[in-house]
Amino acid sequence: MPKTILVVEDEQAIREFVIINLKRAGYEVLEAETGETAIKLYDTHADEICVALLDIMMPGMDGFAVCRKLREKSKTVGIIMLTARTQEMDKVGGLMIGADDYVTKPFSPSELVARVDALYRRLNLDAGGANDEHGIVSGDFVLNTKSRTFYRHGQPIELTQMEYQIIKFFMENPNAALSRGDILNHVWGEDYFGELKIVDVNIRRLRMKVEEDPSHPRHILTVWGFGYKWSKGETV
Structure with a gap:
């Protein structure tokens, strides 16, 4: 690189x-x-x-x-x-x-x-890419980890590098409550100097791309006082 x-x-x-x-x-x-x-x-x-x-x-x-x-x-x-x-x-x-x-x-x-x-x-x-040629399927969403593309209903959703990493982490751990610290360490690295709020801002940005109504999310759900979790789309 x-x-x-x-x-x-x-x-x-x-x-x-x-x-x-x-x-x-x-x-x-x-x-x-x-x-x-x-x-x-x-x-x-x-x-x-x-x-x-x-x-x-x-x-x-x-x-x-x-x-x-x-x-x-x-x-x-x-x-x-x-x-x-x-x-x-x-x-x-x-x-x-x-x-x-x-x-x-x-x-x-x-x-x-x-x-x-x-x-x-x-x-x-x-x-370096990934070996999972078929990617990850979750409800209406498909994340192809080989081509690094993300789709909903077959329509592409453009993601930055960090957004891709967050979505991949979520979809690899469906319905699991992930703390802000878990997300920060996984995406930015354990030696990251910054603040936890960078996770919250990226979640806000992702919701604007993923959710039909970002103010009432059905996929990237808040676990109050802890972090976030990924859902296929159950009603909150």
Whole structure:
């Protein structure tokens, strides 16, 4: 799997700090000062880039806009948002439009590299594929683990890497109550530095794709005070 990181940050000092530490960790790096340049770089080097680090606050095309554009171009590229703000809406907003993770400035080199490493390992494992040619069937849903495609009533549902991992974990454990910690460790890795709420935001995003009425879910059910479970569609 390619090991190139796209770093999109308008502040030169921060960009250079990030690049130095990523290179020390063994990654190749492409850098962009603006969102517009980032999109052009991605179009040219799409086959090389595995993860994009996107600063939210940039002049012109901001990090949210870049994230949307990258997700339109690829469901598999890893995306980590970099933000100096602490407001929950920044974090949630990035995840809801397709980011896989976020890091709040100021961050330590070890934290940043650990987050990139964790996402890279997950993407690398995913790229290896699966041996289950027939996939998993659950009610109206089919998850083909060989082609990594997800269908309801034969209609495809587009999933990001993390969404795919969550759905696969659910469908491999039907009707089992899975804690937020179980989901976090399975999908993001046991050495993940982040917070449990990243699970909740991804569940919200998945419900918008999977449920007919996300406010009254019939498939991704909440186990109050614990976590979530997957159902074929029994009435709650």
